[in-house]
Amino acid sequence: MTTEKNIPYKIYLSENELPHAWYNMRADMKNKPAPLLNPATGEPMGYEDLRPVFCDELIRQELDNDTAYIPIPQEIRDFYKMYRPAPLTRAYCLEEKLQTPAKIYYKFEGNNTSGSHKLNSAIAQAYYAKQQGLKGVTTETGAGQWGTALSMACAYLGLDCKVYMVKCSYEQKPFRREVMRTYGASVTPSPSMDTAIGRKILEEHPGTTGSLGCAISEAVEVAGQNPGYRYVLGSVLNQVMLHQSIIGLEAKAAMDKYGIVPDIIIGCAGGGSNLGGLIAPFMGEKLRGERDYQFIAVEPASCPSLTRGVFAYDYCDTGAVCPLAKMYTLGSSFIPSANHAGGLRYHGMSPTLSQLYADGLMEARSVEQTKVFEAAELFARVEGTLPAPESSHAIRVAIDEALKCKESGEEKTILFGLTGTGYFDMYAYEKFHNGEMSDYIPTDEELAASFAKLPQL
Amino acid sequence: MTTEKNIPYKIYLSENELPHAWYNMRADMKNKPAPLLNPATGEPMGYEDLRPVFCDELIRQELDNDTAYIPIPQEIRDFYKMYRPAPLTRAYCLEEKLQTPAKIYYKFEGNNTSGSHKLNSAIAQAYYAKQQGLKGVTTETGAGQWGTALSMACAYLGLDCKVYMVKCSYEQKPFRREVMRTYGASVTPSPSMDTAIGRKILEEHPGTTGSLGCAISEAVEVAGQNPGYRYVLGSVLNQVMLHQSIIGLEAKAAMDKYGIVPDIIIGCAGGGSNLGGLIAPFMGEKLRGERDYQFIAVEPASCPSLTRGVFAYDYCDTGAVCPLAKMYTLGSSFIPSANHAGGLRYHGMSPTLSQLYADGLMEARSVEQTKVFEAAELFARVEGTLPAPESSHAIRVAIDEALKCKESGEEKTILFGLTGTGYFDMYAYEKFHNGEMSDYIPTDEELAASFAKLPQL
Secondary structure (H helix, E strand, O other), rough: OOOOOOOEEEOOOOOOOOOOOOOOOOHHHHOOOOOOOOOOOOOOOHHHHOOOOOOOHHHHHHOOOOEEEEEHHHHHHHOOOOOOOEEEEEOOOHHHHHHHOOOEEEEEEEEOOOOOOOOHHHHHHHHHHHOOOEEEEEEEEEEOOHHHHHHHHHHHHHOEEEEEEEEEHHOOOHHHHHHHHHOOOEEEEEEOOHHHHHHHHHHHHOOOOHHHHHHHHHHHHHHHHHHEEEEEEOOOHHHHHHHHHHHHHHHHHHHHOOOOOOOEEEEOOOOOOHHHHHHHHHHHHHHHHOOEEEEEEEOOOOHHHHOOOOOEEOOOHHHHHOOOOEEEEEOOOOOOOOOOOOOOOOOOHHHHHHHHOOOOOOEEEEEOHHHHHHHHHHHHHHHHHOOOOOHHHHHHHHHHHHHHHHOOOOOEEEEEEOOOEOOOHHHHHHHHOHHHHHOOOOOOOHHHHHOOOOOOO | OOOOOOOOEEEOOOHHHHOEEEOHHHOOOOOOOOEEEEOOOOEOOHHHHHOOOOOOOHHHHHHOOOOOEEEOOOOOOOOOOHOOOOOOEEOOOHHHHHHOOOOEEEOOOOOOOOOEEOOHHHHHHHHHHHOOOOOOOEEEEEHHHHHHHHHHHHHHHEEEEEEEEHHHHHHHOOHHHHHHHHHHOOOEEEEEOOOOHHHHHEEEEEOOOOHHHHHHHHHHHHHHHHHEEEEEOOOOOHHHHHHHHHHHHHHHHHHOOOOOOOOOEEEEOOOOHHHHHHHHHHHHHHHHHOOOEEEEEEOOOOOOHHOOEEEEEEEEEOOOOOEEEHHHHHHHOOOOOOOOOOOOOOOOOOOOHHHHHOOOEEEEEEEOOHHHHHHHHHHHHHHHOOEEEHHHHHHHHHHHHHHHHHHOOOOOOOEEEHHHHHHHOHHHHHHHHHOOOOOOOEEEEEHHHHHHHOOOO
């Protein structure tokens, strides 16, 4: 570690290299993601059907399976410049620690106060809500990054922001709530007594620690009750994959600049927003037959939608008020164990990514959380940055792949997404340090019971 | 906000523009900072006198008043590359919000897991300890940034790290402790029963919430008792100002690149490490008569060492085990009110900065904490980054100066130091949001009582 390197530790693009358009993978997919269905009629939902819930321009993006590049409005680009382009980092210290011939890169999205990549879509969604003349937006948040990101975007644009936060995160992360309050948002633990669905769930499961699916139902219900409000979502949807493509576009531009071509691209996957964004332009090349890459989605063993779920139409939320989406799912009634730390708690998976996975265009792995925290601590010590538990799923598999290279002698180039920092996850780290963290894997019976409640179309 | 700007939002230097040497202001000072004195004899302390406490190479740096540029070892530069060069940011959104003709820039040091500039000196001090073949280091930490930074540096180099953390911060910031544990450090609340001085203070002041001065005494005592250990300090000392000059050197290089010349340079000041580092190369120009700048040190009204202290020899620590330093001080027996949030709680001020202030080369202002948090929240909402309470002192005065420009119509260029993020300070933000934060200003009588206990030489 005492010589100057040919490739810098961090590759920063300049501001004028910030992408001018998002890339829409769907345009290059032969098999498009299946359309959203009306939960009442089972019919595909069009623009007009979705208007009561979503912002107009966002619906257009949601339904657009044809346009490959969608320009990023200047006001969004200006906001992006407060924290982007985000650095692509060469993990020299991790490579040395592992004594691997692999070359490891990570795209770091945590250099902003939301602490993650979620801000990329939050500002876009808030911008289109503002454009439409709305008063405010409602949303759910799990680990808290999305709620924080949306609060920041709304504060910047002068929109009201109502956040329903999964109860176990609300309790484990009181400081996340204060960050959102700093940005002027109202934050309610979910399930709450504010909504019909919240009251119903609390009645059926009085001790529930909540789930994303339930918080979504509440936020959708509240948006419907308040004129001038719409619901916005931080993951899963096609529009979110579109906005998050900025991650992959920047990563690819930075790599192209130095002639680096990744062999393996790894991202953690809850609803799929980070993974979908990171792989977007690379997947585009694969879809167009220009170049092949190995893509690996990493999910927690406690919430394994790709590796143990079914590919079927399901509700996006617990209350079944949202459209039906065809995706890999554990069933909307599945609620992950409370002992699972942080995000990646969603029962389903982005329909776009689900289709790509069904078509054999990417792989998936599940990992247990103690192994994830071991990787997180190792990474923190050698690379400096203390990673979010979510991101650490990708770190775990990146390390595993690098160790495989050590055995085989292969000099593979690995790119993974470091989606954020763990500064608000120290409660989970504390449990890990104290040896109080356990692993939980749902049984086949639990999953079968949940699958049995899938909607019959 | 809809046109491309000539000056980018963020100016990033490239890795090869990272400074190769630190700049030592003392070389250009006509009146050098007064020497450290032996508390027992009152005689100036030389290299040999300081060896029991400090690392050898750091003592050489501490005593070197002549060498203007001291090369940065390659291993330290490699570590710097994990989070440096740090961005210089144009606060376009803050300018627009204030409707000021002033141009505001800030040097952001929070893009690393320690959350502040402290890492710049931590890695240097740990490096020299390692070079000397030591087993570990001891230190104190107030708000927690320094302890975190030192833990990170020690983990990277494989050194043991024992941290004494001011009790009120330890209690208000349990997650800071977990970050340090993630990096393998041991963390003890101070005053503790581990040391003679800790036991004495607890006996005299059973309800004390601690102070930096007391934690320093404990860390020094523990270093003395453990062979192969030395004490390291995150601020105040000349060596720390030297290492922190990287802040100002990068800021100046970035400004020079775009032909920007600041009129006013503002930094928060507790022990002075950030301020001394930020102003270093600019102060060098002023000292050499090449260009004039206005420098403003900002301190809390609750701990006003420059604005209400005396310039005299004093103990650096409560237990009087450290050398005596000539500095602006509130007296080593002064303990700031527990209702004061975060850092900047030190009774004294860097001897280098104290001499510059005594010589009329810089100004100082004190600000009350509710006004500081108002500035912090405004800044977070328009610039995105949620600032540390310490940094927000500088934000307060930068805003005040920008508003003066609005009245006068002057287009001044303001540079301030955004030393870190407030992610571990949400308890203080929560008090602010709940209207539970009050201001505290020590009375003249309190200060007089503390001054009366200054050492008589």
